[in-house]
Amino acid sequence: MAKRFSAYPYVWRLPLLLWQGLFFVGPLLLMVAMSFWLVRNYRMTPDFVFDNWERMLGRGYFWDAYRVTFIRASIAASLASLIAFPASYALAFRVSETVRRWAIFFLIVPFFTSYLVRIYAWQVLLAETGPINSVIGFGGLGPFTMLNSGFGAMVGYMTLVLPLVIILQTFSLAAIDRNLIEAAWNLGARPRDTLFRVILPAAKVGLIIGAVFAFILSFGDFVSPFYLGGSRPPTLSILIIDTTKSGQQWPRAAVVAIMMIVTLFAAAFAAVGAAYRQRK
């Protein structure tokens, strides 16, 4: 074909650049710029001062929130990975192709249904006088306080991330070459050894990616810590909302947001680095 300029490729390439540039990169850059602005008389004025940074990073409550958020997200990621693993193992190795496909189907459905309503349902289920406590009560135990606690928040995080983690783990386990596992068996490896020395290393990338997604989602989530965790202590997302909605202090909220993004990127890079290390 003659080499002449054709508009055709650019018609397909440019829309994304324009749209994401205008409505994704633009907003994020503005947010970074905004963190250096000043608020006077409830009005933001463009400026270049470090006032907001000093105020947020110099306060104990910011670092308290940071610590709580980080620890909770780490626990949620570990817990989700551990709870998910036996299920993913079963789906990858112990059920038929059809069962696996339907199981994945049903794990995708909740991902696209209202998270908010699911959390509200947990609020009712876990209440002091709610159904779960009354069932426990028939056995003469309880009632247990499950809401407004770290436990409540964790139930919410699991609701959010568990289906996704199971899906990612199942895919990576199902992709393992069965011959490897059979070879291990034939060479006399015990089930324990097969699991730790063959299956886990082979599925490492998928397992780590699952944990990373669980971390990212729990780290940024606002609904679970607010409605099930009682928002005390506040997490970073709650801090952003409080600062934005009540005080009009958008620049300070931007500082919190940037700290969150930096943390997430660092965590993601560290994890991806760990996932691909020693794989030649």
Next chain:
Amino acid sequence: MKPSDLVFRVYLAAIFVFVFAPIVTSMIFSFNSDRFPTVPLGSFTTHWYQTAFSRPEVWTAFGNSLIIAVCAAALSTSLGFVTAYTDFRYGFRFKTAYLALALLPPTIPLVIMGLAMLAWLRQLGLSGTLTGIVIAHTVMGAPFAMAICRLRLQQMDSALEAAAWNLGASPWRAMRVVVIPFCLPALISAYCLTAAVSFDEFLVAWFVSGLNKTVPVMILEILQGNVDPQINAIGTVVFLTSMVLVIIAQLLILRKTAR
């Protein structure tokens, strides 16, 4: 069946109970007479539906959500398709950066997207408008649409398009009669999924919406008040809407992989 298989099955069942417990109980409680539901359940009632749907603002919110979902899904699907096609057809400098730009939005926490969008749309004079929410939802939906279209294109023999060119079709014509018909199931399922994403999204919409509330934003605001079973009634309708969309999308995806 080995005994360990039984253990695995029970475990799997327990996981699915956990995942679907909130969905199912919310539906049951929407027909239950108690304001504070417990076991045993109260009597059957449609009271919460009647109360919820006799309020005009609920209908307005459903209208808003519907308009936003229809528009955002159309935009996300188009954007996702053109991007997937670019990735499929062309190699160019900075392609990694291009793809990162396309796939990054879901990794940014919603709270942050909400704040950034609010500030940006305020500058453009679009905060508090439905257009603003459509814009935000398109940014969030496009990566999903792109992934679905890309998977479908993967299954297309790239010689197919070249054959059409050799037979004298212009690239445009080849796109119209070869590529788009081939991708149609993916386009429909991407449309349904991105509509479901938009229909359920509450956080960015809450930041941006102002007075033009969508259904999830209204639920969020009712939630901040008190326990109110109307949420179950509204939530059940929302669940059913998005589940229908997701199931249509999934059936199309499953069917195309079966072939």
